[in-house]
């Protein structure tokens with residue numbers, strides 16, 4: 001009991017101090033606005049309440065901006081005391097109608113998912129609270145909060161449990177939104193970077209279509225835009241995924257097939273990104289899944305393990321079709337060249353060793369993250385990364401189109417890296433021989449994606 005009285009005294013003292021803060025702010029006849037949380041029991045300031053308050057203040061800031069209310073929400077006006085989080089600032093714009101502002105802040109509380117936990121108060125220049133006489137509902141039932149409080153309809157324990165669950169749920173849902181948006185942004189950015197590298201050997205770039213007569217740079221932009229919503233869908237699947245990872249592939253594929261259909265519609269039937277949809281789809285899934293498992297820190301071995309659990313035995317299961325009549329490109333190249341012709345499936349099954357062993361270290365050394373890197377510098381880095389990939393990967397696209405020259409291409413790319421062959425000569429060679437290292441281009445986009453998210457979620 002004495003503990004309770006002690007806590008209550010601390011809270012009352014804090015509330016008294018808040019009055020002082022408000023008085024100080026309203027010197028020179030300013031009205032004030034404050035935001036606080038409605039948390040039952042003690043303590044009122046925990047890790048969860050702090051996280052929640054940060055999110056709420058950001059929501060409130062955006063709400064005011066969206067309603068064209070000129071009140072800036074600044075971190076400096078944030079206080080933490082025994083009564084919990086407290087934000088209070090003066091309203092500098094004296095033309096704001098306080099009654100209308102009060103109605104608006106009530107709208108914020110009412111429409112917000114967890115509005116019953118939020119208190120926004122407006123005080124006029126003399127320190128009198130503006131009231132709209134609206135009755136605030138209880139957290140747990142539909143009765144007015146004051147009645148439930150007076151009649152002691154709920155225990156502090158129940159109120160507190162409910163509030164903390166609500167806050168945690170809201171923090172998690174906001175975090176999920178943020179992660180999925182970022183993952184999608186990075187997937188799209190990586191794909192756009194890849195196609196923009198110019199010139200490229202045999203591939204579509206800004207200036208040239210390489211070994212492709214049915215597509216150009218704009219076809220790729222159409223394709224990129226068409227498939228972009230599906231990264232979000234795959235991310236959503238991964239975030240909520242509870243089942244055995246070995247069963248995830250058909251679920252990811254379902255979304256991948258929809259993306260592919262959209263791609264074909266947008267490109268007039270050209271296959272711009274089929275291979276990329278496969279590896280990026282798997283990687284978006286594996287990255288979201290592993291980020292969630294690892295407290296939103298990217299861990300490459302966890303990412304690779306996740307990927308390998310999803311694609312376990314995929315080469316054996318999907319490309320071993322000796323007796324099948326109508327074989328796909330992948331099946332044909334696998335039958336003819338064995339593991340060398342297993343393409344993206346093999347890379348995925350191994351957890352993209354080339355990316356983690358060669359390309360990521362190369363990027364780490366070359367990239368200045370978060371600086372607006374010079375366009376030509378960036379182009380040079382990406383050209384080199386592409387050459388690294390071409391010289392190290394058995395590209396099933398190349399094997400399928402021109403198996404005679406596949407080994408030659410790898411050797412030439414390596415010589416280009418060493419400066420023994422001119423880059424443009426390699427481009428010409430690919431164009432003439434109708435070689436398109438599309439698999440390496442897909443891996444370049446994927447390397448960029450993984451590099452970006454590794455730098456964000458550290």
Ligand SMILES: [Zn+2]
Pocket residue numbers: 138139140141142143148153154
């Ligand atoms: Zn109630």
